[in-house]
Amino acid sequence: MERNMVIILLFFALLAFLSTGIWIVVEKKADRCSSAMQWVRTGIFFFHGFYFAASAVKYLIGNWEDTLLESFWDMGIHTFVHYGAPLAAAAVLFPVAVSLVFRGKCVQFITLLNQYVFFGVFLLLLSNGKINNKTFTWFYAAGIVLSVLFAVFYKKDTTFANGRECRKNVLGFLPVIGSWIVMNGIFLPNELYLTNMDEFKNAYAGFFGSLLLGAIVLGGIAVILAAAVLTVRSFHLFKLLLFGIVLMNYLQYILLNGKLDLLDGNEQKWSAASMAVNLGLWIAIIAAVIALGIKKGRIIRVYNGICLYIILIQLVTLGVMCLTTELDNASYRAGLTDEYSLELSGGNNILVFILDNFDNRWFQELKAEDPEFVAPLNDFCFYDNATSQFAHTSTAIPYLLTGVAWSEEMGELYGRTAYENSDFLHDLRECGFDVGIYTHGGYLTEKEYGDISNYSEEIKRTSNVFNTISTMWKCSMYKTLPFALKDSYMYYTDEINGMTQAQGQWDIDNDFPFYESLIGEGLSVNDAYENAFRFYHMRGAHAPYYMSADLKFDKSGREVSREEQERGCLRIVYEYLEQLKALDLYDSATIIITADHGNGVSYTSGEQRPETVSMPVLLVKEAYQTSDEMQVLHAPVTQGEILPTIIRAAGGDSAAYGACLDEIPIDAKRERSYVSIYKNYIIQYTINGDANDINSWKTKKADFK
Known part of the structure; x- marks a missing residue:
């Protein structure tokens, strides 16, 4: 992107230099000599003129939401063929036309338009951060009209x-x-x-x-x-x-x-x-x-x-x-690499996919609208009444890797406190598992690094x-x-x-490197592993949306909807499952697909409940579990039951971690909690009843600094 930007701007500068030279020749022949500084101003005028021409073309062919530089992000040799020749011709004709049309008013027109563009671009950039092709085209066209009118009717000299x-x-x-x-x-x-x-x-x-x-x-x-x-x-x-x-x-x-x-x-x-x-x-x-x-x-x-x-x-x-x-x-220099992410065991594999921000209700909508699309998950149990403990990733990931419930005494220091009070990853190692945790390194503490095979202190x-x-x-x-x-x-x-940019580091904000590795290298069995635990934190359904349903990447994030990205991230999971089957590892694997949290809730001061509910998607396939269609379970579960389920699948003492997901009765009466923690606030909610029902939610406490 940066290289393309430099090339485009240099190309416009070259065209402007050519046009300025021709303009100087034409002006001298007409006995309208000008100073060297006027030549500079004229060069600037031609530069933004060519920018306008290219931006207008991009606007007309449909790239109106992109900036000009964004719309050239996939630029190749063909781009210069399509745009270079017409612009080069314009570079010759443009200065001649300007000089002939405006004659004695030419310098004044250039001066007025330059100032209009200077002030306008500054204010537009300040207010919007960038200027898309549509805005720039109309803004510039208005500037031409205004500059012509002022050049004709404004009698005072510009000094x-x-x-x-x-x-x-x-x-x-x-x-x-x-x-x-x-x-x-x-x-x-x-x-x-x-x-x-x-x-x-x-x-x-x-x-x-x-x-x-x-x-x-x-x-x-x-x-x-x-x-x-x-x-x-x-x-x-x-x-x-x-x-x-x-x-x-x-x-x-x-x-x-x-x-x-x-x-x-x-x-x-x-x-x-x-x-x-x-x-x-x-x-x-x-x-x-x-x-x-x-x-x-x-x-x-x-x-x-x-x-x-x-x-x-x-x-x-x-x-x-x-x-x-x-x-x-x-x-x-430290972080979690993607090393061993595609290596599994020939024995017991426990696989957890964290699809960031993927709300349970969104999956319910997808399942209702397109049952065929979710058919690859027919062997899974879908828990449609699940809740997360936390609202944000920075606390949700530590919870999913420790199972330690939040208490008010922990305040904002939950993550470190949780890891200090949990041996989950160590217990997995003791059960004979190679442990790969693929998330952002900042969501763990030093205590866990010795139990993780993909941690490195020398990332370049x-x-x-x-x-x-x-x-x-x-x-x-x-x-x-x-x-x-x-x-x-x-x-x-x-x-x-x-x-x-880091080679080999796991990227939670971009699922494409994982998908490309999956397609290019594929899953494999490492005979050195007795068992393997893999925890994949993916972008999932988190905004902004870059990945289309057919796994194409849109850098601008404007052409992709949330629904498309949901399908895209699930297709990556589907590809993984297909490769598991090809290696004859699918049946024996325990697979959990969930989110760190659902879509965020909004707190309004004085209100008894949030404006919307928030629930993470939760699908579970235990070893050798098969079904002709997806089972939907309405038990009031929480993510706190995920770790016991994993430990049980690993052959450990699940009772030390609590009840497993399938041990929660469908009619259980339990109060669940949901906490939103950030630097300047802690908001607590309770859920009594069906988490899909907003009336089951209640604001317990809101503390602001």
């Missing part, structure tokens, strides 16, 4: 700063652009890293170096473009606008955000009133900043002083954080500079923009993980 004045303007601009970049490109990303080091797989030196490079490049581009294309008045206006944004970024982050929810792929909701008040405050303060500073004077010194204060306080804070934090993030990682810069800016914008714009900057753990 650019001369060399000395330009240097003075740039120096005055540095505090403003510097504070914006230091805040969003340096301080906030580093703060996020240093307070969540276990979540990052970058070495700190590489992480900081990438951000510093991004800050220098972005700052340099902003200064050069502003100085090149903006007139004296426009330059001053942009400086005031950017200062207003910087001021509100700072206030939003420090004062106005309140408590931001966990970013788990679902949008956080704010009331319409909250968004309106917040956005109104932004508009009012930015308008006041511009109104007070439009005539320059001493107020500009105050603005610059505020910017320098923001830079100083954040750099000092960052320095203190670096001095008080152990920067050798050893965790970036390479940093992706572009992904690091873009993802960290996205994280910063989420924190510093008004509520109404935050949805455009939602990010998920796969984007954080995508800042590095």
Whole structure:
């Protein structure tokens, strides 16, 4: 993707250079000589003109939701044949046409359109994070019309700063652009890293170096473009606008955000009133900043002083954080590999598939709509009244690997406490099982590593500079923009993980490497194993959705629905089951298909119950269990019964872990619990009765920091 982006932009730059050269020749022949700086402005004009042409074509052929660069993600040689020749012809004709049509107004038209594009692209990127082909096409077309009208009817000359004045303007601009970049490109990303080091797989030196490079490049581009294309008045206006944004970024982050929810792929909701008040405050303060500073004077010194204060306080804070934090993030070298993931035993195999976020109700819908699709699971028992203990993966995975129930004394430290009080993985080893745990390494603690065959402390990682810069800016914008714009900057753990690339590491955010290995290498029997336990944590039905029902990957995540991804992840499981059968291992295997949790629930203060229920899919095939059709069991089970079921299948003492799934009576009267834990809250729910019925759910307690 990054390579294609660079190639496309360089291609447009080459076309713009060619067009500018032709334009200069045409203008000189018409005795309309211009300065070298005007040549630069003209080159910029042709560059965004070619971008518009390509974007319009992509829009017309149906790629309207993608940005231009996204729509070229699968670019090949054929792309240059289809687009290169027409654009090359346009590069020759375009400058001649512009010069002939506008004649003496040509420079003014270019100046006006450049400024329109500069301000418009900045504001569109700020508000949306990116500009899709449809938006850019209509935005640019409107700009052409407006620029033509102004060029015809606007009589005043456009004035650019001369060399000395330009240097003075740039120096005055540095505090403003510097504070914006230091805040969003340096301080906030580093703060996020240093307070969540276990979540990052970058070495700190590489992480900081990438951000510093991004800050220098972005700052340099902003200064050069502003100085090149903006007139004296426009330059001053942009400086005031950017200062207003910087001021509100700072206030939003420090004062106005309140408590931001966990970013788990679902949008956080704010009331319409909250968004309106917040956005109104932004508009009012930015308008006041511009109104007070439009005539320059001493107020500009105050603005610059505020910017320098923001830079100083954040750099000092960052320095203190670096001095008080152990920067050798050893965790970036450690992790769970995909080694042995396709190797099974010729004896007893226990296989657990965790399809992240796959809700029980979604499987019920799929089963009702398309019974044939779920026919490969006819040997399984489907528990349609199952509940999970937790709402989020970070606590759900430790629970599924320990079986330790949560208590209020544990608070947010559940994961470590659970592993300290469970020997489940060790007990499996004692039963003669090779244990492979394929999930994110951060969901385990050091205690388990000795019992896991696929743990490594020497994973080789390479940093992706572009992904690091873009993802960290996205994280910063989420924190510093008004509520109404935050949805455009939602990010998920796969984007954080995508800042590095590691060969052989298990990826819970992308099921395609697992599927490709399954198809390419296939399952095999390792005679060194007496028995094998495999725990596969897959993306499952978690948003955003990248995998289609026919196992095709859509990078944009816009063409794939949740229903398609559900089918896609199940097809991977089906392929695995078919290969088990081919190895004659299916009948003797114990197979559990579940989710770490169901779809998230929303808590509303004062309400007695959540807005929706949340239930994980749960299907179980015990060894030598067969059936002509899927059995549906309505017993009120929980994921707490999964570990006893596994230990029983392994030949261990299941009673030490509790009742097995098939030991829970269908008419059992039991209170089940569901807990949502994140950094700033713990919300507890109880379920009495059918978990499918919202009336069975009740809010027990909600604690907020």
